Amino acid sequence: MHAITRPGLEQAREILRQRFGYDDFRLQQAEIIQALLDGEDVLALMPTGGGKSLCYQIPALLLPGTAVVVSPLIALMEDQVTALEQLGIRAALLNSSQDSEQKRHSWQRLKNGELDLLYLAPERLLNPAMLDALAGMELALFAIDEAHCVSQWGHDFRPEYQRLNQLHQRFPTVPRIALTATADARTRDEIIQQLALQQARVCISSFDRPNIRYHIHEGSNARERLWQFIEREHPKDAGIIYCLSRKKVEETAHWLNLKGRAALPYHAGLPDQTRQENQQRFIREEGLIMVATIAFGMGIDKPDVRFVAHLNLPRSIEAYYQETGRAGRDGLPANAWMAYGLQDVITLKQMMLAQDSQAGHQRQQQQKLEAMLALCEHDGCRRQRLLQWFGESLEQPCGNCDNCLEPPESIDATEAARLALSTVYRTGQRFGVTHLVQVLLGKADSRIQALGHDRISTFGKGTALDARHWRALFRQLLAAGHLRVDDEGYGTLRLSESCRPLLRGEAGFSLRKPRRERTKAGGKNGGKAGSPPLPEADQPLFEALRQLRAQLAREQGVPPYVIFGDASLRDMCRLRPENERDFLEVYGVGEQKRERYGSAFLEVIRQHRSG
Ligand code: ADP
Ligand code: ZN
Numbered sequence: 054m055h056a057i058t059r060p061g062l063e064q065a066r067e068i069l070r071q072r073f074g075y076d077d078f079r080l081q082q083a084e085i086i087q088a089l090l091d092g093e094d095v096l097a098l099m100p101t102g103g104g105k106s107l108c109y110q111i112p113a114l115l116l117p118g119t120a121v122v123v124s125p126l127i128a129l130m131e132d133q134v135t136a137l138e139q140l141g142i143r144a145a146l147l148n149s150s151q152d153s154e155q156k157r158h159s160w161q162r163l164k165n166g167e168l169d170l171l172y173l174a175p176e177r178l179l180n181p182a183m184l185d186a187l188a189g190m191e192l193a194l195f196a197i198d199e200a201h202c203v204s205q206w207g208h209d210f211r212p213e214y215q216r217l218n219q220l221h222q223r224f225p226t227v228p229r230i231a232l233t234a235t236a237d238a239r240t241r242d243e244i245i246q247q248l249a250l251q252q253a254r255v256c257i258s259s260f261d262r263p264n265i266r267y268h269i270h271e272g273s274n275a276r277e278r279l280w281q282f283i284e285r286e287h288p289k290d291a292g293i294i295y296c297l298s299r300k301k302v303e304e305t306a307h308w309l310n311l312k313g314r315a316a317l318p319y320h321a322g323l324p325d326q327t328r329q330e331n332q333q334r335f336i337r338e339e340g341l342i343m344v345a346t347i348a349f350g351m352g353i354d355k356p357d358v359r360f361v362a363h364l365n366l367p368r369s370i371e372a373y374y375q376e377t378g379r380a381g382r383d384g385l386p387a388n389a390w391m392a393y394g395l396q397d398v399i400t401l402k403q404m405m406l407a408q409d410s411q412a413g414h415q416r417q418q419q420q421k422l423e424a425m426l427a428l429c430e431h432d433g434c435r436r437q438r439l440l441q442w443f444g445e446s447l448e449q450p451c452g453n454c455d456n457c458l459e460p461p462e463s464i465d466a467t468e469a470a471r472l473a474l475s476t477v478y479r480t481g482q483r484f485g486v487t488h489l490v491q492v493l494l495g496k497a498d499s500r501i502q503a504l505g506h507d508r509i510s511t512f513g514k515g516t517a518l519d520a521r522h523w524r525a526l527f528r529q530l531l532a533a534g535h536l537r538v539d540d541e542g543y544g545t546l547r548l549s550e551s552c553r554p555l556l557r558g559e560a561g562f563s564l565r566k567p568r569r570e571r572t573k574a575g576g577k578n579g580g581k582a583g584s585p586p587l588p589e590a591d592q593p594l595f596e597a598l599r600q601l602r603a604q605l606a607r608e609q610g611v612p613p614y615v616i617f618g619d620a621s622l623r624d625m626c627r628l629r630p631e632n633e634r635d636f637l638e639v640y641g642v643g644e645q646k647r648e649r650y651g652s653a654f655l656e657v658i659r660q661h662r663s664g
Pocket of ligand 1: 075102
């Protein structure tokens, strides 16, 4: 008997070099590709920007037949197909936004066996006529992208995704791969259950995003500080700013435009068409800022988002990680910046109460919010804490977060903490932070007098600290669980059981001093991660290459990054290739891109040759 020779990793590596222009596999790409080539099912968990698409694109090229890729968003499919076409790979999509001629064309290519990859929305794939048609064809694999959409508890739940379990029964011999960047164990188990992936090989990569630098600040004067941050570190870069409310989105976008930065709003209250246009512009133009609610983001494949800022506290660490993860997909240095305040905790609690009536679910949401607050008030390495939340451990502090770069100062605040707790108690556990701080500072306005709070024993005893420090102390008492915000959503503070030892003098409390934002990221090379900034001498060439890229992108009506990513342009500046052979050495340049773009880019490089 003859063994059938299956394509193997060597051929996969060949494609990686020739088509994609990359030297080596990343994370678990090689293992995943091998498994698919061997006919196994796979569940792949990789961080955003980890390189999930290659895991099924390369097997799609090596295995006989067409690979069917299920994706939840049309924009995402369009981007992927455009990027594949740039590489000379035969890919198409079928979706509701196409006219009948386009649909017919895609169908024809599919039937003629001319497609390596076909992208579909789940409902279209599950259409009986489609399933019948596919049953008569040779299929390389099924890839189920954004697989966390099967999870009922997640933000991105899509009921159609749950019906994808049919694929297993209908096509038992076609390997399936489910991919997601959502890391938690619960979602992972749900994906396995819902998609019948019990036999699948589970490949979990580290979720660390070493090129992202985390900064978290308390929220006073947040907008002005955000502006300083953008001016200083991202004067020309694309970025996303998340806000909690639609109103704040609109205001912030307007304000940025007045300041001279092009910014677009995005939230669920805008007409569909406006949203789509804004999203398209964000993807296709360079250096735009998107100001958005959490409605924006899934399926944004834009690799050169250089910063993600939060003007409010995200509702959970998962959400924070997912949103900040949209920065720096290309692996180049990026910033995650946040300003938050206690008001956010109160507002989020109110929103959670209004949205959901199930007690169990509510409790879970509250706990997630508390964990998020604890991350904000944490005085050690942010990355260690984040990864720990996802069940991973990082041995050493990262050197690339605000706390590592500028360790926060702590002071003994045992006395102050007792004063604060005792003020909460003596005012009847019925007031919020602003009022409590006024009492501590001895501000006897008419309201305080009317309530008789100028006569309680802690009135005016807190003048050793200023209001900013007091607010920080209250936040940290909350984060430590000694206080809690009432469940009615008014923002009043109550004592919790755990504060007793502190009140009795049996435990101490140290305060992490609030700080002014000073961290200079990017410039001073504080972090081990990320590549160094572009040398001054390379700036003019880089700009010229960027312009050429923009022009080519406009001519073809595609996003600039599908022509070349910033990492490729940087590599051109570094290598300064003189001929087409050397041009192939550039990161991200394979045969097809060399053929299409080699001469144009080489010409610009030639013009910038010195001497
Ligand atoms: P994900 O879907 O996991 O967020 P992508 O598949 O979009 O990530 O990949 C992110 C970027 O990394 C893309 O520009 C991709 O071409 C690039 N990439 C993927 N694999 C590799 C590799 N092995 N070497 C270099 N770059 C890679
Ligand atoms: Zn750190």
